Amino acid sequence: MNDAYDVVVVGAATAGSYFGKLMAEQGMNVLIVDRLTSETLGRRLDIFHLDKEVLPGFGVPEPRPGDEDYVSEFQNGITLSPEGNYPKTTDYPFIVLHMPLFIKRLNRWAESFGAEISCDTEFADFVYDGNGKIAGVSLKKDGMVHTVAAKLVVDASGIAAVARTKLKDGYGVENFQVADHEKFYVVLRYVKLKDPTKDRVTRPCGWPAYKTWIAPQHDPDGAIIGIGHAHSFAHAEKAYEEFTSSVTLPEHEVLYKEQGTTPYRRPPYSFVADGFLAIGDSACTTKSFSGEGVTSGWTLCKIAAETIAPMIASGAAATRRNMWRVNTEYMRGQGAKLAHIMGWLGSAVSCTMSEQEFMFKNDIVFSDKALTDTNRHFEAKMSVVEMLGWAVKMLGGVCSGQFRLLTVFGMLRSLSIAGRIKKHYERYPDSEEAFDGWRQEADVLWSRVHGVLREE
Numbered sequence: 207m208n209d210a211y212d213v214v215v216v217g218a219a220t221a222g223s224y225f226g227k228l229m230a231e232q233g234m235n236v237l238i239v240d241r242l243t244s245e246t247l248g249r250r251l252d253i254f255h256l257d258k259e260v261l262p263g264f265g266v267p268e269p270r271p272g273d274e275d276y277v278s279e280f281q282n283g284i285t286l287s288p289e290g291n292y293p294k295t296t297d298y299p300f301i302v303l304h305m306p307l308f309i310k311r312l313n314r315w316a317e318s319f320g321a322e323i324s325c326d327t328e329f330a331d332f333v334y335d336g337n338g339k340i341a342g343v344s345l346k347k348d349g350m351v352h353t354v355a356a357k358l359v360v361d362a363s364g365i366a367a368v369a370r371t372k373l374k375d376g377y378g379v380e381n382f383q384v385a386d387h388e389k390f391y392v393v394l395r396y397v398k399l400k401d402p403t404k405d406r407v408t409r410p411c412g413w414p415a416y417k418t419w420i421a422p423q424h425d426p427d428g429a430i431i432g433i434g435h436a437h438s439f440a441h442a443e444k445a446y447e448e449f450t451s452s453v454t455l456p457e458h459e460v461l462y463k464e465q466g467t468t469p470y471r472r473p474p475y476s477f478v479a480d481g482f483l484a485i486g487d488s489a490c491t492t493k494s495f496s497g498e499g500v501t502s503g504w505t506l507c508k509i510a511a512e513t514i515a516p517m518i519a520s521g522a523a524a525t526r527r528n529m530w531r532v533n534t535e536y537m538r539g540q541g542a543k544l545a546h547i548m549g550w551l552g553s554a555v556s557c558t559m560s561e562q563e564f565m566f567k568n569d570i571v572f573s574d575k576a577l578t579d580t581n582r583h584f585e586a587k588m589s590v591v592e593m594l595g596w597a598v599k600m601l602g603g604v605c606s607g608q609f610r611l612l613t614v615f616g617m618l619r620s621l622s623i624a625g626r627i628k629k630h631y632e633r634y635p636d637s638e639e640a641f642d643g644w645r646q647e648a649d650v651l652w653s654r655v656h657g658v659l660r661e662e
Contacts, residue, residue, distance in 0.1 A: 214354055225510065257298070359481060
């Protein structure tokens with residue numbers, strides 16, 4: 207470990223390794239640190255899914271059969287109503303991988319471009335210059351504290367956001383901690399199927415009403431049964447009991463369980479401050495509709511690297527003003543789309559079970575096209591005519607007693623507010639001078655969103 211680097215990245219998992227690679231590739235002197243050892247890095251959850259279609263756009267080599275991290279892949283998935291009816295096909299391919307081994311792949315890739323990785327190294331605090339600006343970090347390793355200068359410090363430490371949450375109030379990036387009600391608590395059950403010949407799982411199947419799914423794992427005679435719920439692991443387990451009492455699963459034996467959390471809240475309004483950048487789960491860039499966040503997090507990483515590396519190479523300081531384009535490009539694109547989904551998703555999944563059954567039957571929200579578009583484009587590309595068709599079907603459900611008028615009004619209100627949020631993000635300011643006004647209006651819009659994860 208040296209005394210000075212162009213970039214210090216806190217967190218050596220998917221976001222930190224990928225960003226470090228991008229910066230090192232452009233000639234930056236990069237140090238990536240992680241508090242975990244190399245043996246334990248990424249072992250909280252084993253199996254995960256990686257979007258296959260988007261890998262070429264990120265320049266990431268596609269894992270292939272025979273690679274140590276590769277498990278399998280599937281071309282589509284199924285989504286079912288609360289009673290297991292009206293299957294909808296999401297036509298979007300995923301690769302099934304071992305997370306710890308995939309992280310090792312990314313670590314090696316970053317190192318091949320010159321990035322240095324130091325595991326078992328803990329972020330302690332920022333180092334500030336005489337003007338109160340971030341100029342480096344203090345790190346704990348082998349019982350000693352090391353002071354390292356850096357032109358840019360990057361928080362890629364995950365949902366804990368150990369660096370971002372240590373920022374001074376008003377420094378430029380919000381220093382909130384992700385609250386319990388702003389997380390999904392994920393419990394994965396690795397199971398052995400009693401009759402794998404009959405019940406083999408070759409693609410994921412989900413029940414949005416219960417926030418539950420079954421998917422392939424590394425053992426072809428097994429599966430993963432997962433649930434993601436708000437507030438606590440205990441709450442997730444209670445919801446799982448409700449799920450298994452209502453839905454018939456293949457006969458199985460539970461071998462072991464894994465647990466983890468993922469953020470479910472809006473990202474910071476700014477990702478950059480003087481000498482600082484937040485990415486990955488620290489920046490809450492997870493997909494709000496699935497909880498997966500690897501490739502959605504890479505979008506911000508790619509924008510940031512393309513903006514910041516040439517700037518540092520030219521001798522310019524990594525100030526909030528100079529890095530502002532990172533905010534603008536992300537917020538007006540992927541950020542606006544994900545904010546739109548988060549704006550209306552709560553009302554869609556808060557309907558009663560019978561109302562969701564009606565929605566599945568009539569292709570309202572839950573349709574092949576809407577689900578596929580949401581996975582592929584982060585938005586359901588619905589025309590005005592199609593949206594009006596939803597409204598007419600829901601009103602028909604009201605007349606037949608299958609849908610509450612209150613639900614109709616709630617969904618239309620959520621869609622309206624979500625649309626306003628999307629347009630507001632698409633008008634993200636070109637400079638920090640106009641940011642305060644934009645932020646105040648954004649606060650008002652988000653306060654009107656029906657959130658399934660609020661403390662009430």
